Amino acid sequence: MTAAVTTAAARGEDGVATSTRHAVTLRGVTKRYAGEHGVLALDGIDLQVHPGEFVCLVGASGCGKSTLLNLVSGLDDVSSGEVGVDGHAALMFQESALFPWLSALDNVATPLRLKGVGRKDREARAREYLDVVHLGDFADRRPHELSGGMRQRVALARTLATQAPVLLMDEPFGALDAMTRDLLHDELESIWRERSLSVLFVTHNVREAVRLGDRVVLLSSRPGRIVKEYPVDITRPRRIEDSAVSTLSGEITHALREEVARHGA
Numbered sequence: 608m609t610a611a612v613t614t615a616a617a618r619g620e621d622g623v624a625t626s627t628r629h630a631v632t633l634r635g636v637t638k639r640y641a642g643e644h645g646v647l648a649l650d651g652i653d654l655q656v657h658p659g660e661f662v663c664l665v666g667a668s669g670c671g672k673s674t675l676l677n678l679v680s681g682l683d684d685v686s687s688g689e690v691g692v693d694g695h696a697a698l699m700f701q702e703s704a705l706f707p708w709l710s711a712l713d714n715v716a717t718p719l720r721l722k723g724v725g726r727k728d729r730e731a732r733a734r735e736y737l738d739v740v741h742l743g744d745f746a747d748r749r750p751h752e753l754s755g756g757m758r759q760r761v762a763l764a765r766t767l768a769t770q771a772p773v774l775l776m777d778e779p780f781g782a783l784d785a786m787t788r789d790l791l792h793d794e795l796e797s798i799w800r801e802r803s804l805s806v807l808f809v810t811h812n813v814r815e816a817v818r819l820g821d822r823v824v825l826l827s828s829r830p831g832r833i834v835k836e837y838p839v840d841i842t843r844p845r846r847i848e849d850s851a852v853s854t855l856s857g858e859i860t861h862a863l864r865e866e867v868a869r870h871g872a
């Protein structure tokens with residue numbers, strides 16, 4: 608599913624709004640889940656995404672990547688610190704979670720319907736977004752009639768239909784084969800540039816992070832803390848197999864391995 612939130616200003620732990628100049632801002636964010644053992648998922652996260660920037664977040668399984676996106680999207684609340692989004696943010700998941708009984712067109716039109724956009728308008732706009740992801744000829748198909756890659760394209764079109772300037776992407780291509788993923792990297796990159804979006808993209812795949820990101824942020828094992836940020840100064844367009852992508856991916860993977868070993872995960 609796609610969750611869209613509007614956050615005019617940062618939300619602090621006390622619920623008091625403060626202004627933000629970045630697309631996404633996290634200041635001293637800590638998240639502890641309630642329960643008998645009170646899992647500390649994130650600890651003291653300071654992170655900004657600049658307007659128009661593509662930031663990738665990598666880290667070991669369970670380090671709190673999804674938790675961080677949920678906090679930014681407003682699906683969950685911080686335990687302390689503050690999180691802010693300048694405008695709207697839309698969240699896209701690994702599993703497209705399309706409504707199986709709706710056509711591709713109606714799936715994409717759903718956020719517009721929820722916003723109260725009339726039928727004719729929302730169908731015209733949903734067609735436009737399906738064209739953006741090259742699925743204009745598949746508007747009437749239902750999810751089970753589409754491949755995994757096509758379903759993720761529909762989910763991407765639905766996320767874009769929210770018209771959010773900030774995209775939060777939680778392993779959106781994790782379940783796809785390498786070739787399809789490669790195509791979707793190209794498509795996402797051109798959509799991001801054409802629409803000047805700000806993207807916070809979570810992945811397990813360090814190469815994917817270096818292929819896509821302006822910056823890669825490495826999180827430690829639980830509790831998630833920022834270990835290091837890597838600017839990616841590799842000229843675009845990039846290919847995942849480029850030697851410069853391999854070299855930086857190797858460096859980040861080495862740091863990630865050390866991090867995992869330190870925590871005995």
Ligand SMILES: Nc1ncnc2c1ncn2[C@@H]1O[C@H](COP(=O)(O)OP(=O)(O)OP(=O)(O)O)[C@@H](O)[C@H]1O
Nearest residue numbers: 640642646648667668669670671672673674675829
């Ligand atoms: N609702 C919850 N209640 C209690 N603990 C939770 C909850 N959601 C997540 N956790 C715990 O918080 C930690 C961080 O989880 P999260 O899903 O954010 O990690 P992740 O980095 O996205 O993991 P993965 O890479 O495996 O998807 C994990 O230890 C997880 O078990």
